Amino acid sequence: MDALAEQYAIRVADLVVGFGQQTVIDHLSLDVRRGEILGLVGASGGGKSVLMRTIIGLIPKQSGRIDVMGRSVDGGLDSTTRAAAAMWGILFQQGALFSSLTARQNVQFPLREMLALSETLLDEIATAKLEMVGIAPDDWDKFPAQLSGGMTKRVALARALALDPAIVFLDEPTSGLDPIAAGDFDELIKTLQMTLGLTVFMVTHDLASLNTVCDRVAVLADGKIVAIGPMRELLQSEHPWVRAYFHGKRSQMLQPKAS
Numbered sequence: 568m569d570a571l572a573e574q575y576a577i578r579v580a581d582l583v584v585g586f587g588q589q590t591v592i593d594h595l596s597l598d599v600r601r602g603e604i605l606g607l608v609g610a611s612g613g614g615k616s617v618l619m620r621t622i623i624g625l626i627p628k629q630s631g632r633i634d635v636m637g638r639s640v641d642g643g644l645d646s647t648t649r650a651a652a653a654m655w656g657i658l659f660q661q662g663a664l665f666s667s668l669t670a671r672q673n674v675q676f677p678l679r680e681m682l683a684l685s686e687t688l689l690d691e692i693a694t695a696k697l698e699m700v701g702i703a704p705d706d707w708d709k710f711p712a713q714l715s716g717g718m719t720k721r722v723a724l725a726r727a728l729a730l731d732p733a734i735v736f737l738d739e740p741t742s743g744l745d746p747i748a749a750g751d752f753d754e755l756i757k758t759l760q761m762t763l764g765l766t767v768f769m770v771t772h773d774l775a776s777l778n779t780v781c782d783r784v785a786v787l788a789d790g791k792i793v794a795i796g797p798m799r800e801l802l803q804s805e806h807p808w809v810r811a812y813f814h815g816k817r818s819q820m821l822q823p824k825a826s
């Protein structure tokens with residue numbers, strides 16, 4: 568493996584993705600460093616989820632190149648294979664958990680799919696992951712409908728981590744959570760990054776998350792990454808969309824009002 572492959576968890580070069588006449592990702596390039604938390608922002612409908620789904624092979628690309636952990640995923644590394652599962656875990660924007668399975672069974676699901684393990688071992692791994700994300704034993708056998716939104720996200724994260732992946736993809740993990748639960752979730756992500764050396768690719772609109780947990784933030788506009796860097800650099804950006812996003816009315820609300 569060459570030095571660059573060791574440095575980057577994900578390398579996307581000149582990627583084009585579209586549906587029919589619509590081009591969603593338009594010659595996009597993006598490098599995600601190993602061990603970093605990268606935040607991805609962009610307009611609603613701008614292609615953040617499409618980009619994430621293309622990287623993990625759920626949506627076919629029209630052209631360009633995608634490397635994950637130093638190997639090409641061109642030709643579609645099937646996201647259901649063991650090799651893919653070892654590389655990444657995913658927390659989807661919608662439908663985070665299987666509604667007919669308990670929290671514990673949800674976490675066991677990928678383990679059952681990929682590994683031949685005894686029931687005892689399955690239980691041990693699942694409960695270790697649930698503990699890691701802060702789910703109490705009383706809640707291990709609850710069904711998704713019996714969990715709060717924040718707990719659901721944590722269980723989904725435990726499931727994403729079941730196979731000890733190198734990368735986790737999180738699609739708006741804190742949306743719908745109250746600010747305290749969102750802050751706790753952010754802290755959990757940061758802890759996992761530091762203790763497990765995880766690379767985190769996080770789509771989010773949450774300005775607090777971007778500020779507190781992301782090492783770098785990438786901005787997707789017009790199908791491309793128009794700006795990337797630490798928040799303090801992006802706040803200085805002259806790009807009109809970036810300015811509107813970070814200095815618009817909604818983000819001003821975070822500042823104390825001038826009297």
Ligand SMILES: Nc1ncnc2c1ncn2[C@@H]1O[C@H](COP(=O)(O)OP(=O)(O)OP(=O)(O)O)[C@@H](O)[C@H]1O
Nearest residue numbers: 586589591609610611612613614615616617618660
């Ligand atoms: N499977 C699909 N088939 C056709 N069009 C799709 C498909 N998936 C996404 N699109 C289109 O691609 C565009 C980008 O969608 P995407 O879900 O990536 O937006 P997003 O940036 O994640 O938005 P949000 O912030 O609202 O989640 C949209 O116009 C959407 O309608």
Ligand SMILES: [Mg+2]
Nearest residue numbers: 615616660738
């Ligand atoms: Mg989306």
